[in-house]
Amino acid sequence: MSFYINGIGAVSPQKSFAEALSSKPAVHYGNQLHCQEPDYTAFIDARQLRRLSRIVKLSIAASSQAVQDAAPAIIDGVIVGTGWGCIEDTVTFLEKMVENQEEALSPTAFIHSTHNTIAAQVAFQLKCKGYNTTYSHRSISFESALLDAALLLAETPAQTLLVGGVDELTNTSFSILSRFDLFKQPQELGSDSLFSLGTAGTVAGEGSVFFAVSGVRTEHSYCQVAAVQTLSFGSTDDAVEAARKMLQRHGLPAVDLLLLGNNGDSKEDKHYDSFETNFTQQGQTLKFKHLCGEYPTASAFGLGLGATLLKQNLSLGSVPQSVLFYNCSPQSHQALVLLRAC
Amino acid sequence: MNALVTGGGIICALGTSEAEVLASFRAHRSGMNAAEFLQTRHRAGYVFGEVPLSNQALAERHHLSPTLSRTILLSYHAARAAYDTIPANLRQVSRIGFISATSVGGMDKTEQFFEDYLVDKAAGDLGQVMHHDCGRATDFVARELGIKDFVTTISTACSSSANALMLGARMLKAGLLDIVIAGGVDPLTRFTFNGFNTLMIVDPEQCKPLDATREGLNLGEGAAYLVLMSEQAAQALPASVHCRLSGYANANDAFHQTALSDQGEGPYLAMQQALQKADLQPSDIDYINMHGTGTRNNDLAEGTAIRRLFGGVYPKLSSTKSFTGHTLAASGAIEAYLSVLTVTGGYVFPNFSFRQPVETLDLIPETEFYQHATMRHVMSNSFGFGGNCSSLIFSRT
Amino acid sequence: MDALKAELKSLLVEHLNLTTVKPEEIGDDQPIFGDGLGLDSIDALEVIVLLQQHYGIRLTKAENGPKVLYSVNTIADYITEHRK
Numbered sequence: 108m109s110f111y112i113n114g115i116g117a118v119s120p121q122k123s124f125a126e127a128l129s130s131k132p133a134v135h136y137g138n139q140l141h142c143q144e145p146d147y148t149a150f151i152d153a154r155q156l157r158r159l160s161r162i163v164k165l166s167i168a169a170s171s172q173a174v175q176d177a178a179p180a181i182i183d184g185v186i187v188g189t190g191w192g193c194i195e196d197t198v199t200f201l202e203k204m205v206e207n208q209e210e211a212l213s214p215t216a217f218i219h220s221t222h223n224t225i226a227a228q229v230a231f232q233l234k235c236k237g238y239n240t241t242y243s244h245r246s247i248s249f250e251s252a253l254l255d256a257a258l259l260l261a262e263t264p265a266q267t268l269l270v271g272g273v274d275e276l277t278n279t280s281f282s283i284l285s286r287f288d289l290f291k292q293p294q295e296l297g298s299d300s301l302f303s304l305g306t307a308g309t310v311a312g313e314g315s316v317f318f319a320v321s322g323v324r325t326e327h328s329y330c331q332v333a334a335v336q337t338l339s340f341g342s343t344d345d346a347v348e349a350a351r352k353m354l355q356r357h358g359l360p361a362v363d364l365l366l367l368g369n370n371g372d373s374k375e376d377k378h379y380d381s382f383e384t385n386f387t388q389q390g391q392t393l394k395f396k397h398l399c400g401e402y403p404t405a406s407a408f409g410l411g412l413g414a415t416l417l418k419q420n421l422s423l424g425s426v427p428q429s430v431l432f433y434n435c436s437p438q439s440h441q442a443l444v445l446l447r448a449c
Numbered sequence: 450m451n452a453l454v455t456g457g458g459i460i461c462a463l464g465t466s467e468a469e470v471l472a473s474f475r476a477h478r479s480g481m482n483a484a485e486f487l488q489t490r491h492r493a494g495y496v497f498g499e500v501p502l503s504n505q506a507l508a509e510r511h512h513l514s515p516t517l518s519r520t521i522l523l524s525y526h527a528a529r530a531a532y533d534t535i536p537a538n539l540r541q542v543s544r545i546g547f548i549s550a551t552s553v554g555g556m557d558k559t560e561q562f563f564e565d566y567l568v569d570k571a572a573g574d575l576g577q578v579m580h581h582d583c584g585r586a587t588d589f590v591a592r593e594l595g596i597k598d599f600v601t602t603i604s605t606a607c608s609s610s611a612n613a614l615m616l617g618a619r620m621l622k623a624g625l626l627d628i629v630i631a632g633g634v635d636p637l638t639r640f641t642f643n644g645f646n647t648l649m650i651v652d653p654e655q656c657k658p659l660d661a662t663r664e665g666l667n668l669g670e671g672a673a674y675l676v677l678m679s680e681q682a683a684q685a686l687p688a689s690v691h692c693r694l695s696g697y698a699n700a701n702d703a704f705h706q707t708a709l710s711d712q713g714e715g716p717y718l719a720m721q722q723a724l725q726k727a728d729l730q731p732s733d734i735d736y737i738n739m740h741g742t743g744t745r746n747n748d749l750a751e752g753t754a755i756r757r758l759f760g761g762v763y764p765k766l767s768s769t770k771s772f773t774g775h776t777l778a779a780s781g782a783i784e785a786y787l788s789v790l791t792v793t794g795g796y797v798f799p800n801f802s803f804r805q806p807v808e809t810l811d812l813i814p815e816t817e818f819y820q821h822a823t824m825r826h827v828m829s830n831s832f833g834f835g836g837n838c839s840s841l842i843f844s845r846t
Numbered sequence: 847m848d849a850l851k852a853e854l855k856s857l858l859v860e861h862l863n864l865t866t867v868k869p870e871e872i873g874d875d876q877p878i879f880g881d882g883l884g885l886d887s888i889d890a891l892e893v894i895v896l897l898q899q900h901y902g903i904r905l906t907k908a909e910n911g912p913k914v915l916y917s918v919n920t921i922a923d924y925i926t927e928h929r930k
Binding site: 200212213219224234236247339 | 612
Binding site: 153154213214215 | 863895
């Protein structure tokens with residue numbers, strides 16, 4: 108069930124993974140981290156651009172970068188994970204529907220409101236008629252997509268799939284999520300101090316990260332994805348046990364780097380702390396959500412970071428050969444991904 | 450190795466159980482009526498395939514809170530029925546997954562929330578909007594059933610639950626699970642009804658799939674789940690294996706966000722690859738439960754793809770959406786459920802009405818419900834927005 | 847009539863977000879769908895909504911679209927004829 112990451116593309120609050128891993132990553136002030144968006148005309152025909160919503164533009168840019176990076180002969184399928192889907196278009200249509208009392212509504216927002224619009228538009232750009240699907244399952248939306256890719260590549264290794272994790276942060280989504288007390292007060296922080304406050308709440312983020320993955324290693328390969336596993340409704344101890352078994356299956360006594368999805372919320376970070384303690388990690392630990400913010404598919408950003416580390420050997424002291432990624436939404440889902448240098 | 454179908458659960462406008470659904474077909478009674486529960490201001494002018502139970506009634510049946518989203522209530526109703534077909538001893542020793550599908554999640558609650566929220570950003574019941582995301586209903590139902598070995602949600606518009614069944618079969622094949630409950634749900638919402646209406650593809654009257662005079666679709670709602678088992682897990686069963694999910698494929702039309710290409714390229718690829726997967730020829734298919742929404746575009750594209758693939762020698766075919774309405778993310782699973790009944794019981798499901806074939810296609814759907822002795826292989830099509838096209842094939846064991 | 851046509855052109859550019867076209871570049875007789883302005887069936891639906899919002903005119907059947915929505919001239923004629 109292992110496969111290779113052969114290309115990565117991202118539009119995120121960081122300019123690049125290299126910048127994110129440098130000593131000077133982009134610092135965002137306040138409690139929202141928005142993407143640094145590229146000039147889309149480099150990726151999308153101006154005539155088509157007019158109708159595409161932001162989340163689709165983010166994704167066409169990120170997926171195009173991943174394709175360029177991996178330079179495969181063709182893309183055989185597109186799999187997207189998105190927790191929130193196309194919120195901007197959903198809200199546009201919903202607002203008009205309520206305000207106009209179901210009269211004189213225009214179709215464009217509606218037809219782009221479905222979750223599969225992202226994968227559909229990416230496939231449309233590439234004229235890719237192959238496998239195409241979309242997962243929307245909260246914090247494991249992206250991991251579900253990754254698992255699907257692993258299954259497809261186990262059956263037919265010699266193909267390249269695009270797998271993406273995408274979510275957008277809009278004024279409306281932030282305004283509603285804020286009312287659930289999810290975020291820190293904006294005056295508290297620059298994003299670089301996220302883990303030092305020890306208070307409740309996190310920072311909101313967004314991003315679109317795509318991976319070109321294949322069962323075949325190339326000279327471009329970043330790393331091997333050795334294992335992907337999601338756990339539902341389990342405890343941190345269950346995740347620790349699953350992680351130990353995962354390492355055992357791959358003949359690893361330990362990993363060089365533990366990549367953790369801490370989001371700076373004291374209520375949630377204690378689960379990561381408990382995982383870290385019980386997993387008895389010997390090597391380094393790295394956190395990433397101060398770089399991208401918290402969102403359902405933030406793990407795609409984390410994985411992009413881990414894969415970049417394994418490829419570029421931007422060593423944190425020693426060169427990592429293996430990375431274990433752990434992300435969770437307490438009381439519901441946990442995810443483990445094992446990356447190995449190749 | 451094929452995934453075996455050993456049970457299921459269904460709820461739609463035709464009834465709240467398999468027996469009620471079959472009784473509706475037997476009486477040639479469609480589920481399309483004036484809406485009783487959907488609070489759209491257009492309800493007087495249109496027919497809907499509404500499940501004939503209020504949220505309150507659905508909740509009471511299952512001792513759940515009536516404030517839950519209709520998505521959860523419908524999903525729970527069908528998934529519970531499916532889960533209950535698994536013998537208790539098998540539940541204990543098996544790795545069980547729940548793969549659901551929805552296109553709008555808890556939109557029925559979100560649209561209520563927005564009525565208040567748009568007036569005042571601090572107003573609106575958070576207990577409503579908390580149901581919004583697609584995974585919410587899946588998680589709720591999985592927890593209630595005690596399923597935790599694998600849980601996820603697919604959202605590919607109208608093909609969603611066909612893809613959920615497909616993933617279930619693939620996970621069994623890969624040996625990751627022993628049993629999967631897979632399917633999908635969508636409630637009627639003002640959001641989807643008004644959305645389809647802006648596209649001018651809703652027929653205010655009963656829809657007429659495959660008919661030259663068709664003018665659009667009717668929306669419906671419901672949920673259905675099938676129990677899929679690995680051959681090994683099913684060995685422990687007495688004799689209740691219904692059929693095999695022998696073929697499946699997913700392709701993309703890559704043509705347009707909402708319309709299919711004239712030649713039906715995506716549908717053609719999905720059907721052709723599903724046949725390949727099942728190692729079958731077109732002539733092996735005894736019946737096709739078509740996607741058949743009743744829109745001018747879908748039926749022409751799907752019909753053209755069928756003509757290309759089957760070369761003018763058509764199996765029996767029909768669109769049951771003329772009875773259930775288009776239940777969006779649930780339609781793939783509802784029609785898969787009916788297709789399983791075709792294989793196991795020989796039931797041929799009809800179009801509700803049919804007068805005049807599309808000139809270029811000469812596809813004549815079945816118009817009467819009856820039992821036919823040998824139905825070995827049945828194909829079920831689900832296509833949708835975003836060019837997402839999936840086909841499933843169910844075969845006798 | 848000319849004022850109506852000019853207004854229509856501006857509305858089309860604004861409503862359909864035609865960032866690469868200026869209103870005055872649209873010819874009165876130029877076909878606006880297909881190869882003309884490069885608009886498609888979704889734009890046609892948007893134009894139908896626009897006519898409803900701005901002129902209170904309802905095109906009830908999509909099939910009437912191609913004839914009425916052929917060019918700025920045909921739309922203007924239809925509006926003049928049906929405006930209350």
